[in-house]
Amino acid sequence: MADSKLNTLEYDASLCNRCGLCAAVCPHRVFQNGDSAARLVNPDSCMECGACALNCETGAIKVDSSVGCAQAMMLAALLRKKEPTCC
């Protein structure tokens, strides 16, 4: 289950090894360093860029990352392409 209704971010704190990278790389401060595990403090602000999940060693973070651009997505739908590509 995603942690927010607005995006696909899923976090399992029990897998966290406190490397701190998610809190470092998130441009919207969705994660914060915590005492026993990283804390998900701002799930609704996730823009699904995927930086945290890519750098999470233990697989505690999952997110469907893609391009959040309407033009690219509409073009992909029109051309029946699976993945929208931007610029």
Next chain:
Amino acid sequence: MGQTTWKLTTAEKLVHLLARLGIRRNDWRVRPGLYRLGNPAPDSPVFVSANYILSFDALREALDGIDGYILVLDTKGINVWCAAGKGSFGTDELVERIEKTSLADEVETRRVMVPQLGATGVCARDVRKRSGFKVDFGPVRAEDIPEFIRNGKATEAMRTVRYDIRDRAVLIPVEGKQGIPLAGGLMLAAYLGDGSIAALGIGSAAAAGLVAFPLLMPWVPGKDFSTKGFVLGGAVAAATAAATVLADDGTSLGWRLGKAASYLLAFPALTSFIALNWTGASTFTSPTGVRKEINRYVPVMAVMGASGIITNVAQRLLRSRKG
């Protein structure tokens, strides 16, 4: 190894202006490779950048007085964040560029600083495993690097991407460029069909999406890009409709009301569609959110736009039959 400087030349500043205007945007590429910045020692820091001129130059300028190396990746002329999203600013390219430039022989340090936004494409542990270089994720903006180095850590503000009015304003020319022919075509069609009030109205509806929307984004009522676009387009439509109805141009009130109705339908759809397209140039929209927005509002826009055109054509046909 190339050599570069902290100070930008006048010619380079001119290139920035052209790049900002979207003129020959894809030509302004930096040659990928390793550059000396100032007079670095073997243990000086290595900064990773994209081969988009504005990315590379922002870094050079921000590092004023700091000796080091800049490792430019081949991102096909695209900025760090966008390139990271597609993976061209990514683990593979970074590892390969480290090998191609023999970085391990050129420098003593075994660390590279990657911009925070590059983390979307760069997996730090894979880079270390494959190249032996440890990745330090620097701040979002190059201008914060000197303070980041001095303090040895980033503040919350340095780690947060922003989207303030200046960030939005600089994007207007390059984003608006593709809208100008569309706006011009619509204005011409409106002028030939309905006259100067309609042309001014539809031009303003387009400008509301291309210019007013990015500038006023946080203050326009509405929870997403499309609704904010409907609000702005609605305001333009209301003004144009009022001007049309009030204009005593010798036509009957019924015809003028018909024209006004067509503007009230079509203009908000146009502005809203342009506003929706700003999602690609924003710093916070998620694909999930944008997909929802497309599914919810694009059909509404299509129906409104089509009804507006049908209303306009219908009143014209009625008029010509009576006339």
